[in-house]
Amino acid sequence: MRGLFPFLALYRQHWGRLLLGVILAITSLSASIGLLSLSGWFLSASALVASSVLFNFFYPSSGVRGLAIGRTLSRYFERLVTHDATFRVLANLRVAVFSKLIPLSPSGLNRYRNSELLNRLVADVDTLDTLYLNLISPFISAVMVILFMGIGISFISSTLAWVICGTLTLLLFALPLIFYRLGQRSGRQVVQARANYRSQFIEWIQLNAEFALFGVAKSKRAELHQTERAWLSAQSVESQWGGLSNALLVLMNGVLVTVVLYLSATAITAPNAENPEALIALVVFCVLASLEILTPIGVAFLHLGQVVTAGERLNEIMQQQPSVQFQGNAPWQNVEKNRPLVRFEQVAFHYPNRDQQVLNGISFEIMPQQRVAIMGKTGSGKSTIFQLLTRNYDPTAGQIWLNNCPIETFAESTLRQRIVTLSQRVHIFSDTLRGNLHIGNPTASDEALLAVLAQIGLSYLTEEEGLDLWLGEGGRPLSGGEQRRLGLARLLLSEGDILLLDEPTEGLDRETEQQILKLILDHTKGKTLVMITHRQHGLTAFDRIYRLDNGHLVE
Ligand code: ATP
Numbered sequence: 001m002r003g004l005f006p007f008l009a010l011y012r013q014h015w016g017r018l019l020l021g022v023i024l025a026i027t028s029l030s031a032s033i034g035l036l037s038l039s040g041w042f043l044s045a046s047a048l049v050a051s052s053v054l055f056n057f058f059y060p061s062s063g064v065r066g067l068a069i070g071r072t073l074s075r076y077f078e079r080l081v082t083h084d085a086t087f088r089v090l091a092n093l094r095v096a097v098f099s100k101l102i103p104l105s106p107s108g109l110n111r112y113r114n115s116e117l118l119n120r121l122v123a124d125v126d127t128l129d130t131l132y133l134n135l136i137s138p139f140i141s142a143v144m145v146i147l148f149m150g151i152g153i154s155f156i157s158s159t160l161a162w163v164i165c166g167t168l169t170l171l172l173f174a175l176p177l178i179f180y181r182l183g184q185r186s187g188r189q190v191v192q193a194r195a196n197y198r199s200q201f202i203e204w205i206q207l208n209a210e211f212a213l214f215g216v217a218k219s220k221r222a223e224l225h226q227t228e229r230a231w232l233s234a235q236s237v238e239s240q241w242g243g244l245s246n247a248l249l250v251l252m253n254g255v256l257v258t259v260v261l262y263l264s265a266t267a268i269t270a271p272n273a274e275n276p277e278a279l280i281a282l283v284v285f286c287v288l289a290s291l292e293i294l295t296p297i298g299v300a301f302l303h304l305g306q307v308v309t310a311g312e313r314l315n316e317i318m319q320q321q322p323s324v325q326f327q328g329n330a331p332w333q334n335v336e337k338n339r340p341l342v343r344f345e346q347v348a349f350h351y352p353n354r355d356q357q358v359l360n361g362i363s364f365e366i367m368p369q370q371r372v373a374i375m376g377k378t379g380s381g382k383s384t385i386f387q388l389l390t391r392n393y394d395p396t397a398g399q400i401w402l403n404n405c406p407i408e409t410f411a412e413s414t415l416r417q418r419i420v421t422l423s424q425r426v427h428i429f430s431d432t433l434r435g436n437l438h439i440g441n442p443t444a445s446d447e448a449l450l451a452v453l454a455q456i457g458l459s460y461l462t463e464e465e466g467l468d469l470w471l472g473e474g475g476r477p478l479s480g481g482e483q484r485r486l487g488l489a490r491l492l493l494s495e496g497d498i499l500l501l502d503e504p505t506e507g508l509d510r511e512t513e514q515q516i517l518k519l520i521l522d523h524t525k526g527k528t529l530v531m532i533t534h535r536q537h538g539l540t541a542f543d544r545i546y547r548l549d550n551g552h553l554v555e
């Protein structure tokens with residue numbers, strides 16, 4: 001349960017609305033109980049009154065009307081206010097989770113599947129909405145309304161007040177304890193199974209073609225069914241406990257009504273009342289209506305297991321410390337021609353989750369406007385050098401210098417502005433062609449976009465729908481070569497000084513490769529270029545060529 005404390009802190013920002021919600025909940029609950037009690041009393045008093053006696057039916061009947069209207073209105077506004085407050089809290093929570101999530105990328109997030117993260121961000125955050133709506137608010141209102149009932153009934157009979165309030169209070173504190181315990185296991189299972197189901201389902205949709213090709217579609221489908229059954233059975237256990245909670249409450253209420261009915265024959269001491277017998281109906285109906293106070297409590301605490309699990313799952317992400325922290329904010333000085341722009345000094349590195357050393361103390365310098373090629377066998381650590389230069393990871397030993405400053409002294413925005421990367425895998429967003437190109441430069445005009453597309457030979461994409469062409473999920477309708485060229489277009493549009501290209505011509509035919517290489521070299525005149533490549537030809541255009549081998553760099 002302690003896992004929920006960090007979330008309660010978020011509620012503090014909206015305490016005004018939350019408090020108003022609780023006040024409205026108390027009002028509507030009181031009106032509801034008042035309505036039933038008053039009606040009960042009114043009916044029996046009217047029946048009991050002798051026909052000759054004057055009976056003021058005006059006050060009670062207008063009271064009934066007032067309470068009915070009051071109940072409806074306060075219930076309506078209670079729902080409005082509590083939901084509004086909850087959604088505000090959830091919005092803050094989602095932003096809080098998301099802003100914790102982003103700096104963790106990529107080293108902290110590698111171990112989660114995307115669907116799993118999405119699940120936590122959406123479903124687990126949603127589950128927390130019950131914390132206030134179904135737990136805190138009903139519980140506080142229950143305590144207050146029972147107190148009011150006690151005060152009210154004590155005017156009629158203190159014995160009855162003690163019996164009724166004592167029993168209700170006992171139930172109010174016992175029910176949550178019992179049902180929290182009962183629902184703990186199934187709640188955990190519901191949250192876990194729901195997450196598993198969603199992950200598997202997304203995987204199943206995304207990889208459907210692969211599953212079919214490799215003949216595992218059936219077994220994967222069976223796995224999905226299995227998870228679904230686990231989810232349903234956990235839900236069914238929870239509903240059964242919910243049913244038990246309701247049944248138990250109705251039973252307890254019936255017992256209490258019977259006891260109160262029995263006691264009120266002698267316990268009602270209201271000598272000044274006109275028709276003391278009618279007060280029996282008032283008290284009994286009041287007890288009947290009290291069911292409304294307790295019904296939400298049992299079921300809500302049954303769900304507390306789910307809420308706690310969801311909270312723990314969110315905490316697991318929120319309490320992680322990013323492996324790379326951007327704390328510096330050094331200004332970017334003018335680049336001096338005769339000083340190295342990038343300098344690696346005895347840089348060693350291994351990935352946090354692996355012991356194998358990828359870089360073994362490498363040192364090299366890149367002067368401004370130099371063109372450097374990095375070669376090496378697959379898996380030798382070429383892309384890793386880029387990972388360090390973009391500070392996706394920090395070196396385990398040694399120092400990287402950028403424009404004469406340690407790389408950590410720059411803010412993330414400075415780094416992203418100065419260093420532009422074309423990574424090995426270009427990500428195409430489910431967006432238009434325009435939207436995908438704007439990633440490179442959000443302010444580029446349509447003309448500039450079209451010109452770049454022409455340069456890289458992708459003009460034909462714009463023939464039918466222009467820049468509004470929709471590129472589907474992950475750029476699936478594009479060939480691998482087209483995706484790479486689109487990545488290159490982003491790079492050409494961007495305004496960074498240092499360009500890092502990870503095998504930009506991979507997957508292109510000879511002719512296109514030469515064109516693209518020429519384009520890159522032409523476009524990057526006056527910029528600093530580091531390019532990872534497997535190919536030998538075209539290397540004459542580079543000032544330096546390094547080979548990475550066994551974690552060592554040779555020129
Ligand atoms: P390629 O030419 O195939 O792109 P590369 O030289 O770019 O290869 P890197 O991607 O730098 O190779 O990987 C170097 C080594 O580090 C490999 O053994 C790889 O398995 C490992 N590696 C890469 N990324 C990670 C990661 N995120 N976590 C753990 N190990 C990694």
Ligand code: MG
Pocket residue numbers: 382383384424502
């Ligand atoms: Mg690579």
